[in-house]
Amino acid sequence: MTIRITLFAMLKEEAGLANFEIDIAEGSTGADVLREVGKLYPVLSDYLAYVRLASPEKYLRTRDVIDAIATPELYIIPPVSGG
Amino acid sequence: MESLVKITPDSIDSDRLLAYLTESEGGAIDIFLGTTRRFTAGRETVSLSYEAAPNLAEKEIQKILSDAARKWPLIRAAIVHRTGLVPVNEASVFIGVATEHRSEAFSACRFLIDELKKRVPIWKREKFCDGSEEWVQGVTPSGD
Numbered sequence: 001m002t003i004r005i006t007l008f009a010m011l012k013e014e015a016g017l018a019n020f021e022i023d024i025a026e027g028s029t030g031a032d033v034l035r036e037v038g039k040l041y042p043v044l045s046d047y048l049a050y051v052r053l054a055s056p057e058k059y060l061r062t063r064d065v066i067d068a069i070a071t072p073e074l075y076i077i078p079p080v081s082g083g
Numbered sequence: 084m085e086s087l088v089k090i091t092p093d094s095i096d097s098d099r100l101l102a103y104l105t106e107s108e109g110g111a112i113d114i115f116l117g118t119t120r121r122f123t124a125g126r127e128t129v130s131l132s133y134e135a136a137p138n139l140a141e142k143e144i145q146k147i148l149s150d151a152a153r154k155w156p157l158i159r160a161a162i163v164h165r166t167g168l169v170p171v172n173e174a175s176v177f178i179g180v181a182t183e184h185r186s187e188a189f190s191a192c193r194f195l196i197d198e199l200k201k202r203v204p205i206w207k208r209e210k211f212c213d214g215s216e217e218w219v220q221g222v223t224p225s226g227d
Binding site for chain 2: 006008009010050051052053054055056057058059061062075077078079080081082083
């Protein structure tokens with residue numbers, strides 16, 4: 001399954017891009033996705049312990065299985081600082 | 084409860100938002116405005132720059148509003164967050180609630196800005212007078 005990943009703020013800066021696609025195995029959890037992202041972009045590894053995963057609709061839990069059909073795009077949300 | 088939620092690159096029109104809240108015919112309105120501060124720990128700031136996660140930021144604000152509406156009887160609420168460059172003395176966020184009485188207006192307004200800062204996927208980058216820039220340290224939204 002192919003899934004589109006979107007990075008924000010310092011993650012986008014560190015990786016040098018905002019979007020990319022990764023292939024994940026059927027049954028992969030959010031944590032599996034983050035591991036793959038870390039392998040692909042080792043520069044993000046230190047940050048990934050402090051992120052949340054989300055779809056454009058809602059936050060997801062890293063222990064949940066990612067359904068690439070229902071959620072073809074995943075956001076990686078670094079610590080937030082709005083306001 | 085009626086509400087108005089917006090993430091926008093435009094400057095915040097507080098007068099229009101206040102009019103929206105006033106038309107609610109409640110008895111109390113509380114507004115919080117967050118503005119770009121000039122000095123932080125002795126360093127001088129030129130501007131802040133905000134980035135928001137498309138769609139998700141508005142969705143999370145809607146959720147925070149629903150949470151607030153379960154706690155307090157809100158008549159109307161308005162939350163607007165600006166993105167892009169926000170110079171010193173300009174507002175980056177407007178939080179306003181209209182209620183029947185002042186007590187719930189104060190409580191809900193405080194809750195809304197506190198939750199926004201903890202949960203809504205928005206990031207600020209600070210630009211200082213000496214030319215340096217850095218992302219402001221944030222918090223990981225809870226619930227994973």
